[in-house]
Amino acid sequence: MAVLRTLLAPLRALCRTLLDHWLDYRHVEAQQPVLDAKQPTLYVLPHPAFSDRLALELITRREGLPSARGSVALGETRLPACIALPRLSRGLTQVHGRRSPHLDTLLAQLADDPGQDIQLVPVSVFWGRAPGKDFGFWKLLAADSWQWSGRLRRLLSMAVNGKHVQIHIGAPLQLHTLVETRSLAVAQRKTARVLRVHFRRVRARVLGPDLSHRNTLIRGVVDSPQVRQAISDAATARGTSPERETRRALRYGREIASNTSYPVLRFLYQLLRRLWNRLYDGVTVNGLDDVKALAGDHELIYVPCHRSHIDYLLLSYALFREGLMPPHIAAGRNLDMPVIGGLLRRGGAFFLRRSFRDNRLYAAVFNEYVHRLISRGHPLEYFIEGGRSRTGRMLAPRPGMLAMTLRSFARDPRREVAFVPVYVGYEKVLESGSYLKELRGGHKKKESPFDLLRIVRRLRQSYGHVTVNVGEPLMLSGFVDRQVPDWRDNRRQTRPDWLNQAVPALGATLSQRINAAAAITPVSLVALGLLANSHHAIEADLLERHMRLLVDLRRHLPGGERITLPEGEPRDWIAHTAQLEFIERRQQALGELVLATPEQATLLTWYRNNVLHLFIDMALVAFAYRHNARFNTEELLTLLGPAWPVLAHEFHLPADAFAPRLERALAALVSEDLLIETDHGWERPAGHLASSEHLRLLGRLVQPTLERGYLLLAVLLREGSGTLTREALEEQSRQLAERLTLLSGLNAPEFFDKRLFSGLLDTLESQGWLWQENDKLCYDSSLENAQRRGQALFDPSLHHRLTQLVHRRSS
Structure with a gap:
């Protein structure tokens, strides 16, 4: 030897x-x-x-x-x-x-x-x-x-x-x-x-976990007790044999299951690396150290915001680049197209139908498949919003995948599940054109393999920078313990009763954590300043000062550790936004102007809505001073307090007590000289000062939301309690909002998005302002009093315009 x-x-x-x-x-x-x-x-x-x-x-x-x-x-x-x-x-x-x-x-x-x-x-x-x-x-x-x-x-x-x-x-x-x-x-x-x-x-x-053979996994899903029981029930209900329903279950399994391949993952990484280098100036990832600390000991479930088809490709690319296994991704069946579907399936995608409430056998197969992925330690990724956001806002979370995850965890809580919120911030999305058509009333275009050719044609265009921010992870066991302390007593039920309480709370918490990791980009800052002017034109120097002010205000507020801010100077941000063709710069004798065409302004609303939630509490306070010179704390709480739950729901913010938020917002505004603190409260600066103009621009950010609320309440109060159904009120309010944008000369289709009125009604019902009797909406005098107090927020001309609009519609 x-x-x-x-x-x-x-x-x-x-x-x-x-x-x-x-x-x-x-x-x-x-x-x-x-x-x-x-x-x-x-x-x-x-x-x-x-x-x-x-x-x-x-x-x-x-x-x-x-x-x-x-x-x-x-x-x-x-x-x-x-x-x-x-x-x-x-x-x-x-x-x-x-x-x-x-x-x-x-x-x-x-x-x-x-x-x-x-x-x-x-x-x-x-x-x-x-x-x-x-x-x-x-x-x-x-x-x-x-x-x-x-x-x-x-x-x-x-x-x-x-x-x-x-x-x-x-x-x-x-x-x-x-x-x-x-x-x-x-x-x-x-x-x-x-x-x-x-x-x-x-x-x-x-x-990634050791991958068993796909056919073996599918057979194991179909042979599980839960699916065997669903097969028996389906055979009885449909009058068929169990063998035939078993074949149907196997067909569902093959339709759903991914077929992850390491060589394909590496191939996709190289392909995407080249694609990103052509499309974007760079891809920055922040916060992955928290994920690396959890990986291996926790079942990771990534929950990104859904703004583009690129979201899941970007996240998988970023994880693979940083040495983490890309997750299995829940993708809509509409993406299971020839060529593309097979490639995505081998890259980790598993497909689900948009709705399978009436197909219990499919639901059983899908639930069991998800449970096996989670119990075996495979990282997962799904979008709690369901579909892509056409308005740039965070959409209301849907319960489907969250409920499946909670049921799987209840069946086997031995392995800790960690949700990883992810915010993907784009300076320009590939789908800008299709979003613009859909916001104007066009139908959603069906996905096609030929979409690849359209992407190839765009490779010569610049789409700016992309930022991927990882939010604060959420440990599922601790969350469920806080929500339902006795959940383990009945966890073996097929659908525990506590799901009705835990699923909405989980969705709301994850939405808030995604929003708390937002990326403020130069485009979004330009949109915040430019769209605050009615005619979408502003002096360049004023826009520069206002963008710097917004960044400084954001720094004053606590809880922004995971929020990223742009580097450079405001002048560079304007030039970059112009290079991406969102604005026009025009030299004029008295100074440079920044303008947006109607089409550009509509596109910019998407990017403004990406980060609007980060400024909404300060904007609410600023709006109160548009028609009022001074307030004390008690007056502001009385005036603005009822509006806060509505804003918190719409912008996915914690609906905690408003008083501490008001105190922090006032401190931030005073620090930047937008308000003056006195012995009797707070006053707005003199009208001739630049700070007064900045306060006005800041207040305009919340005006569309308040106007929508005013229109909805005005319609309801006009018709009377117990008169309108929820659907009728949503439609009438939507029509009035659309008419208001046309009469005002604004090109803002997202202002009359029906889902925003639906969310507003959800909040009013959860807060006890409204309730339903015989499918009709009912209210009492407290709602009328609140609406009357809220009129003080609007200047007389705006209040008169909104009131006249409702009265003409009713007559």
Whole structure:
């Protein structure tokens, strides 16, 4: 043996020299563990591999860590500085773990000398999982997967993927408690088990869970007790045989299930990398360290906002680029098109129908499939809004996927589920043209494979920058404990009663956390300032000052740690927005003007609505001063307090007590000289000052919402209690809002979006202002009094215009 080592020594030295010049790597972990240089360090690899050992030796030398080469002295005993767990022995019925002589020696030494201390550091090395610069057959062949590589393939991997290595250096393992409380044999098995669990979690985090065969998974779904019962019920209801319903269930499973392929994921990464480089100036990702800290120990469910078809592609690309496994994505069946559907399915997409309430067998198959993904640790991604937002606002969350997730968690709560809110901020979306048509009343265009050709034609256009912000993760077990403390008592029910309480609360919380991670872009800031003027024209210097003011106001408010602000100067933001063709700049004798055509103004409303929620509380206070010079705290609470729940619901903000929010908004406005604090309250500045103009522009941000509320209440009060159905009131209010935009010369289709009136009614009912009797909306005098007090917010001319509009419609 010694002779063999002597003969192999020159070969090892040659490999080490070659790899030293070839190896390039990146760290997987969010933060590298701190190792004590004064303590002996022993590195542990998940399996014997000369390539991994050699890479670790080079990496520890470059990083200045304790060396992984040579040996470590433990008393009179010496151990190699790097050891590996022996491979598992796979029998016919079970897997056996082999004893590690090095671990036995280490544990025995620690047992004999309790004062001895050592750092046992687990290390995982991945060859080819790190996204490379080039895509090719050899890189796919040589990249890491769940199957351990043979010697020839590992040699190929070193040659092909040596520039694209990922390494995970785990936290040191404490062994004294194992040695002191257990026998040596038990301590050895326990240590090996802890290490293998750690290595498996890291591998699942980087490569994703081990994927079983798709047909096996589908068959397991259909054979589950829940689906078998649904098959029996369907056969009875339809008068068919169980065999026929079983075939139908299998057909549903094949329609739903993804067929994830690692080579396709790598292919898509390279394809998307090239696409983003052509379409965008850059893709910035913020907050992924929180996700890396959770990955491996938690079931991750990504819940992004849904503004574009690009959302899920961007998120998967960002996760893969950062060394995390892309999730399985719930996609609408409309995307299961020829060619495109197959590619998406192999990239992790599973498809669902828009509605399957009346198809219980399909619902059972889909529920069971989702449960198996979650219980096996596959990361998931779905959009709680359901469809894409055509107005740029966060849409009301839909209960479907959230309820399925909660039911799955109730069935098996052993593995913690972590929701990861994600905000995707675009400076320009690919669907701008189609959104504009739909906002003007056009029908939604059906997806087609030929849409790819349209994207190719747009590759020469610039779509600005994209920002992906990760919000504050939400631990599901803690959330459910707070909402329903006794949920475990009846968790085994097929549909627990507590879902009716937990699902809406979960959707509202996730929506708020998505909005709390918004990205403020130059385009959105230009839209906030420009659209606040009725004719969509503003002096360039005034717009610059106002945009800077908005950024400063946002900095004054607490809770903005995950909100990102644009870099540079306001002048650069205007130039960038003009380059994206959202505005026109016109030189004039008295100074430069910034204008928007009717079509540009309509498009800009989408980008304004992306971030409008970040300024809405300050805008509400500013609007109160449009027709009033001064208020004290009590007057502001009385005037604005009833409106806050409506605004909080529409903009997905926490509906907490309004008084603290009012205090923070007033402090921010005073800090920027938009209000003046006196002994008796707060006053607006003199009309000739620039700050007065900024206060007016800020107040205009909330005016459309208040006008919609006024129109709806005016129609309801005009008709009387118990007269109108909910649907009739929504339609009449929508028609009046549309008429108001036309008479005002505004091109703002999102102002009369029917869903906004529906959300307003939801809030009024939840707050007790309205209730239904015999399908008719009823109210009492408290609503009339509140509406009368709210009239003080509007200046006389605006109030007269709104009132006349309602009266003419009624007559």
